[in-house]
Amino acid sequence: MHIQTFQWAIDLNADGHISLWEIWETLRWVFRIPGSLAVEFLGQFPAIAQTLHIQASADVGYGSLDGLLSKVISALFWVPLLMGVLSLGNKSSSRPNHLDENTNTQPLLLPMPKDYPVLRKHH
Known part of the structure; x- marks a missing residue:
């Protein structure tokens, strides 16, 4: 199968030198590769x-x-x-360690401080 999207030459005017214009056109071509492949695939179905x-x-x-x-x-x-690539470099901030950090037992929006008086049930 012939894929037209991949037909590219960086030296567009064949003078043996690569100019800034040709580099810019190559970057534009790389940007358009995913869309061109998808459009070329869809173009194979006549309907x-x-x-x-x-x-x-x-x-x-x-x-x-x-x-x-x-x-x-x-x-x-x-x-x-x-x-996604930019978010890989984002470091998440570390949260302080609290006693009641378990979300299953923590009904409050904010964690309870360590020195908060708590009534406990005695068995």
Whole structure:
């Protein structure tokens, strides 16, 4: 199966040098990979492609690989991934140790201080 999404050359004008413009276009291409793959997959099914107006197959061309649907799907892929990576570096704050920290026996919203007088049942 031919996948058009992976067809890319970093030296776009074939002059033997890589310019900042070509690096920028390569970064844009990497950003669009998840959405382009999804659109290209959906374009293989004629009923879905016709409903969503997708042109992403060898028969009708690949005009939708740079479309809005592709960019939205890519953003829905990259934004949660970026947030997940950023949250890995977030250290959770340690909480103070209290006597009644067990949530099953703690009816209060705040933990009871250690020196709080408690009436205990005697058996």
